[in-house]
Amino acid sequence: MAKTRPTRNRQAKTRRADNAGDTAHHGLPIHEVVLLLGTDAARGLGPDEVARRRPQFGANELPRAHGPGIARKLGRQFNNPLVYVLLAAGMVTVFLGEFLDSAVILAVVLVNTLIGFIQEVRAEAALDALHSLVRTRAAVMRGGERKQVPSEDLVPGDLVLLGAGDKVPADLRLVRLSALRVDESALTGESDPVSKDEVVLPRLTAVADRRNMLYSGTLVTAGSGAGIVVAIGGETELGEIHRLMGTVQPAATPLTLKLARFSSTLTVAILALAAVAFLAGVARGEQPGQMFTAAVALAVGAIPEGLPAAVTVTLAIGVRRMARRRAVVRRLPVVETLGSTTVICSDKTGTFTENQMTVRSVWTPSGTYDVTGSGYGPEGHIRPAAGGERQADTATPTREIEDEALRVCLLGGAACNDSAVRREGSSWQVRGDPTEAAMLVAAGKGGIIVSDFLAANPRGAELPFTSERQFMATLHASTHPSGGGTVFAKGAVERVLDLCRGEMGADGDTRPLRRHVVLNAAHAFADSGLRVLATATMSLPVAGGSLAAAELRGRMTFTGLQAMQDPPRQAAAASVQACQQAGVAVKMITGDHVRTAVTVAAAVGLAADSAAGTALTGEELDAIPAGEFPDAVERATVFARVSPEQKLRLIRALQARGHVAAMTGDGVNDAPALRQANVGISMGRTGTEVAKEASDIVLTDDDFATIEAAVEEGRNVFDNLTKFIVWTLPTNMAEGLVILVAIVLGAALPILPTQILWINMTTAVALGLMLAFEPKEPGLMSRPPRAPGRPLLTWALTVRILLVSALLVAGTWWLFDHELNNGATVAEARTSSVNLFVAVEVFYLFSCRSLVRPAWRTGPFGNRWLLAGVLVQGAGQLALTYTPLMNDLFHTAPIGPDAWLRIFGLALAASLVVGVDKRLRRQGF
Structure with missing residues (x-):
């Protein structure tokens, strides 16, 4: 065979053509692929040729991106207007000798800088996880000659040998x-293991349907094969995902954007206030x-130094609460972002479903049976279905099987089987095909001890499942002196029926096969979104010592159908409904088939119909004009058979329409x-390390219900942050205004800068x-999500802040003047002013526990931490007032x-005024 030496440009061209449909490897006969890559389908490349190609193509690893250095990452954390003002105030206070003020201010800046730096370093780990995914031998x-080599040493044209349990090292x-x-x-995203073959496919076949290709990072679950390397490193499908990730910049969180705008506005206001004070005095x-x-001093008083710490602590408490609800948060600001979410795009397998294939029904020629329980655990029973052909006198589940066809159907599915289910710790783990594992579990629920049968009837021969044959068969020779043997077959319904001449009755006798009845039952299961396998037997x-397909055709007896599915999680439907009631749209995005996706969607409360355009496939998405794409995405609730690029496009389309999108x-x-x-x-549980590193939140239970709980926690976090801001700003504003009034009037300061620092x-x-x-608060999940463009503070809250600030300024000046006019010293008058600020803050704090409800309706013991804080603050005020050192x-x-x-x-009067304002302004919060 003539060989041609490929160049790197040819390989890149071939890789790009693979996407475009030209000279795609899956669309070429094997001999053309061999010729194109200059290799040998039996012997592979020679060592010398490998050595020549390695410098040409490089290592089989994903390219590494060089991000900014440590200094630049640290520098970016200071890019915030409020931080600029804090740094400037810190430096000026050092110059003025106010070292306590400067130390506190600079400590706040340092803590927040460190938190932001750690978050950025963690975010970069997503690309690194992809590198470890492709490393193997x-x-x-x-x-x-057969050799074992590191996966990074592979070159295009290499002949790779694979068996069960091997990770695919390159695109083959x-x-x-x-x-x-x-x-x-x-x-x-295909939920079931894919059967492979060598058939030439149309060049526009989607990646998920390329049965003659293997892709880097996937896992062989059964059988064996050999393939020619057609792409390595960054040219693989995995490399394409790596490239996509490199182009994605994580979206800024709503809280980050709101705080940035709020900080800018606050900075301008503080600087303007300080400038007015300076000019008025001069x-x-x-x-x-x-x-x-x-x-x-005015600027330092007006800066809410506690705001950055409050944001961090509030988010950290939200992280802890989410962890208790099985959601581990990797980036602090995302805690609040969940509360702003307007649409959740969820994967199907493992999120809406259990990710554990389960036999739900068994149909035999004599009746239909329900199988209870889900997952791979042994809990569950088999009992006659309501309305089935064969009815029992009682619906009580039993493991004593009276229908012989049912017993043989279950036994055949478990004996003609290459999988195993084992308990590891508190969970059941599968080795092999999940579909076969489901049949093993179903047999156990029927009281069948497969190990006893195999001990007495060991497997002597088998016909493995192939995509052409579409069934598997095993021969079990009896160890009994009478000899003989039993053959079991399982597989696609039509193919198994082709093997059968009759069907088994409940008494075990064989009667004529009713093919149309079996097919109708199979179609009914399939229309319900169930995967159906048929079983048959012969003696x-x-x-x-051998088994041939031709020997089975027309000689076997049909025993039944096993209908299975990856069942929806029990709490999924209620969680979807809770999200919808909260104004959060839920969409399913999956790589699985559209019929399966629509069935699961219906089970969890998502209405989807292909004809109505609410269920779209990846192929249909590609056909939608760009101008109509956002509207189509908005309408649809299910997206099936979608590629990584299409998933990315869907998220971007939703964000372009103003959505805050969560993706699982x-x-x-x-x-x-x-x-x-x-x-x-x-x-x-089931996520790859790449997905975990690319995400902001990791669900420890893989359950959609946990997302709904996390959304609720996120809303509470934002509520509490808003309460803190509404509580703290009046004090800072009033402190600045008190000093401004004193400067303008040329009067003594009612409070000193050091006292302001104590208060803050x-x-x-x-x-x-x-x-x-x-x-x-009650009704948290009954209100719609906040509009992404809505400011941090509404007009009603701004008015309340101004009201409380005005009350503080007026009350402080009245009290200061009253104390001086009644014989108090300046120090005593200032002490009264400081205590007035704190007293008003304490009374106002109870009012801020709810921005709408009156303080008396929140319950005095609903937050015991707050009561403890009031006691601590009270002790501090007494120490400030009566101890000589203070x-x-x-x-x-x-x-x-x-x-x-x-x-x-x-303080009480101010609290009453706020209560009246609450009653008058119940809307707009």
Whole structure:
């Protein structure tokens, strides 16, 4: 055979053509692929040729992207207007000798910078996980000799040998195989192992349907085969996903965007306030240096130093609550983003379903039977179905089988079987094909001990399942002295019926085969979204050592149908309904077949119909004009047989329409969309490491119900953050305005900068942060999600902040003047002013536990952390007022009981005014 030496350009061209439908390897006969790649289908490449090609094509590994260095990553964390002001204030306070102020401010900046840096480093781990996915050792033929080589040493043209349990090391065109089945779920989303063959396919065949190809990163579950390497490294389908991930920049979270806009607005307001104070003082004839110091003090007072810490702590508490509900959060801001989610795009397998194939019904010529229980555990029974042909006197489940056809059907499905189910820890694990595992479990539920049968009737020969034959058969020779043997077959209904001459009755006798009745029953199961396999048997007087398909045709007895599915999770339907009631749209995106997807969608409460355009396939998506694509995506609820590129396009289309999109997935094919989504959610049990690293949240139970719970927690987090901001801003604003008024009037300051710092830091920690522990309010999941463009503070909340700030300014000046006019010293008057600020904050804190409901309806013991914080703050205020050390440090002085009465009277009055405002402004929050 003449050989041609491919070049790297030819290989790249071939890889690109594979996508376009030109000279695609799956569309070429084997001899043309061999010729194109200059190899030998039996002997593989010679060692010298491999050595020549390796520099040409490089290593079989995914390219590594070089991201920004550590310094640049750290620098990016400071890109926030509020951080700029904090840094400037910190430096100025150092220059002015206010070292306590500067230390606190700079510590806040450092903590938030470190958190952001850690989050960015974690995000980059997604691409690294892809590199580990393709590393393995491969068996190859080199010059006619079988060798084991590292997967990174493969070159195009290598002949790779594969068996059950092997990971596919590169993209291969199959040249020979034997009963080869491959788990491609991580790449394509196909839930069942795929049977492979060598047939030439149309060049436009989708990746998921290319039966003559094997793709890097997938897993051989059964059989064996050999294939020629047609693509390595970045040129593989896995490499294409790697390229897609490299082009995706994670979307900024709504909280990040809102805080950025809020920080910018707040920064402008603080700087404007400080500038007014400076200019007013200079205009009154004060020294510019003194006015600059006063302006800095005003800015420090107006900056909500506790806000960054409050955001971090509130999100961290949300992370802990989500972890208790089996959702592990990898990026803090995403906690709140879930609460803003307007659409959830969920994978089918393992999220809406159990990801455990389960036999649901068994049909025999004498009756229909229901199989209870789900998954691979032995819990469950087999009992006559309601309305079936054969009825029992009682619906009580039993393991005593009276229908002989049912017993043989179950036994045949378990004996003609290459899988195993074993208990590992608290869960049941499958080795082999999930469909065969389901038949093993069904036999156990019927009380059949397969091991006893196999001990007495060991397997002597078999016909493995192939895509052409579409059935498997096994011969079991009896160890009894009488000899003989039994043949079992299982497979596609039509193919098994072709083997049969009759059907088995309940008494075990054979009667004429009613083919049309069997087919009608099979079609009824299939229309319900169930996968159906048929079983048959025959007895041999003498068991030989071989089995041929021709010997079985027309000689076997049909015993029954086993209908199975990956059952929907019990809580999925209720969770979907809860999300829809909360205004969150739910869509299913899967690589599985559209009929299977629509059936599962209906079971969990998602209406989908191919004819109505609410269920679309990947092929149909490609046919939709670009201008109509967003509308079609908005209408549809199920997307089936979609590729990684299409998943990414779907998420981008939803985001372009203003949605905050959450995406779930478990496979490599989901990784680009997971990274693009506002919230990427991966499966902790069945998910690949690539999917986990690309996601923001990992579900430890792979359950859609956990997503609904996480959305609820996310909404509560945003509520509590809003409550903190509405609570803290009036104090900061009032502190700045009090100083501004003093400068403008040329009067003594009612509160000093050091006292402002005391108020801000102690109340933020002891009082404000306690709002992070606030429990969920009633009706949290009954209201629609917040519009993505809605500001952090609505107009109604802004008015409330201004109202409380005005009450604080007016009350402070009245109290300060009253104390001075009644003989108090300046230190005593300032101490009263400081305590008034804190007292108003305490009363206002209880009001902020709900932004709509009156304080008395929230319950005094609903948040015990808040009560503890009030006690701690009260002790601190007493120490500030009455201990000599604190008097010296903060320029305070002891005050009498009458001053306390005035303080609490003003605080109570302010609280009553806020209560009236709540009653008048129930909307707009």
